[in-house]
Amino acid sequence: GNSVTQMEGPVTLSEEAFLTINCTYTATGYPSLFWYVQYPGEGLQLLLKATKADDKGSNKGFEATYRKETTSFHLEKGSVQVSDSAVYFCALKYGGADGLTFGKGTHLIIQP
């Protein structure tokens, strides 16, 4: 079946540090890939997405590139802020009514 694996957290960084959160997936065919973010006490918000190989999704300074050869979709940001502290979920989805398959989530803590 399909699955998503994310690096274990929590990840603790200082403000302005470079961020990478690893995500790899197992799937048949070519799903769309997503990063969702969950801020404390809130629901899930779409951060960025990529729908085919070599696509780069980007939003709010975050980027991730759909790498078919390594089945990866790592999340990166050049300079993190305290406000980026949240739980980040990598996910995949096929078309139509198919639901999202989520990874376990990575808790990111940014210290001033």
Place this chain on the structure above:
Amino acid sequence: EPEVTQTPSHQVTQMGQEVILRCVPISNHLYFYWYRQILGQKVEFLVSFYNNEISEKSEIFDDQFSVERPDGSNFTLKIRSTKLEDSAMYFCASQTGVSSGANVLTFGAGSRLTVL
């Protein structure tokens, strides 16, 4: 910006009681979903709903669960006889059927269910 609305935000119930969680999806969306997140754990798919019927459901979605779209705007999740392990945050999501927004789920803020 259109949003998915869920009520209640928090419900406390006794074990064995029936619970109905309500969702108002975005008005022109065609696909509807329920997910749950047990505290500190991953977000798990429960069920998807399209064209007034269940499209797909997970192993979690057993006979104690049901979904309904009673009036063309609300989308409800019913748990017939709650168990302690049903305590979780339940998220509703919806998706448009048109290609420009297809494959992107918009989530509500969640309903926290506490079973005592």
